[in-house]
Amino acid sequence: MKLLLTGAGGLLGSAVMAVAAERGDQCDALSRPALGGGQPAVTAAQLANSLAGYDVLVHAAANTNVEACETAPDDCYRDNFLLTELLAQAAALAGVHMVFVSSTGLYGTAGDTPYREYEAAVPTTHHHRSKLLGEQSVLAANASNLVLRTGWLFGGSAANPKNFVARRVDEARAALAAGRHIESNAEQRGVPCWNRDVATRLLDLADAGVAGVVNCVNSGNASRCEYVAAVVQLAGIAVEVKPSTAASFARKARVSNNEMADNWKMAMLGWPDMPDWRASLAAYLHGDLAAY
Template identity: 50%
Template sequence: MKLAITGSSGLLGSTLTGMAEERGVPAHSLDRGALTAMGLVAAREQLRTLGADTLVHCAANTDVEWCEQNAQACMRDNVGLTEFLLNVCAPLGIKFVFISSTGIYGNYQDRPFTDHDAVHPTTVHHASKWQAEQVVMALNAAPLVVRTGWLFGGAASMKKNFVANRIREARGCGGTMQSDQSQWGNPTYTLDLAHHLLRFIEAGLVGTFNCVNAGPATRFDYVSRIVALAGEQVEVQPTPAAHFKRVAKVSHNEAAVCSKLEQFGLYDMPDWQESLAAYMKTLVKELDNE
């Protein structure tokens, strides 16, 4: 196995790259801007030279609010780039692994979504991920789509580190902070997800699969647990979604179960609270040294 990884500076991509290196799996970081700038033929030659047999596409525009107001640019970033990379991979026979979102299912039920539930995205961002999924399944000979969500992990310095940002908020809030009591999801540790991705690739898995940590939670549950584990004496107040005045009509339910992975005997993700506690043992120390 020899990997090429886009988005290797992000939460998941950096974790996956580091884990692959620790396990002796060759992993090359791909700069999406440089690849598209060089054009299809040159990009294909670069990947041929690297000798990668699998491309894991972690890079994406994940700013849901920005995407809602910049739909064309969002589609270029999340669909156009994916199609470009698929065309790079196609004649080389490279397996394509696409990281999607459990947010694509939509807003039509309250129970966690299974892999077989219908997809009805409610935002531009999630519509772009759904379109990209369809392109992957149509154009790659051995496609793997992994739907995940509410990722946490990585260095405290990363801009999109949700857990680190909530701890900073708690330390500067003056004693109270607010969190959405109505939105559900599965907080998912990048270390757990990266471990599963490597297992999937080794097993030759193809198809579309949910992959999240066990146990649904509201944003309020999640933030409350972060604050408690950080030892901050802060009251987290459950707050209705309308208070946050979001532009994007994000689904109230992004929670999922991994029924297909369980059926295939490939699922052993821990409960999210267990993984969050393990992650925060090192994260809080990082924050204390800022």
């Protein structure tokens, strides 16, 4: 495949670049067009010229600052909805298949078990509503496009300030040196997902021409507290991780306590299970982060 990718420097985008290279696929980075702020208007026709000759556009760039989206919603909808709509229209004009990376967080608060694709999305934050609007624009532009819902991504360079696993290792080491414990939210649940696992399956699905909304998460699920405890244990740091409530963490965004998802659609279509999150976390810590 010949792919064009937005968000190539991000957590998932960097993994897509690496996995594509390993597979022998050509994957080129597309700089995110600037919208608003006095910038000249960008049209779908202009963007379509950049897509000529490619098989797939993977749109992984996003405004992922859930808290900032609550205080600056216009920026959030510009980045996650309007840009996505323009790219979807451009891909349709260029005859290019599109893969849009979305979030399992947009299912909302209706259930307390892992969500499946046939369940309604009822987002509770501007971030997740903007992602849902992006999904709708992608599928409206071309019903053969793919929307991939994932979440709680980990992986990449330890130097990345947003590297959740590396930052928890830092926190645990600091706590050990100070002789104290650390705390983590025991109420919110989701699925820790290795960026390499998600990137690999994304490319497999794109190559197979799978369309529509597809959950793509590692197998299993965990609370934030269980997740952090696994990081600390696998990193070999003798620090206690104590459970705390969601209310202990002051947040502007009304994020759901349930961001779990189940890969129901992939299972129905005969795709193999995704790796268990604990096994992938161990592989990441003992591989990419072994020297950290």
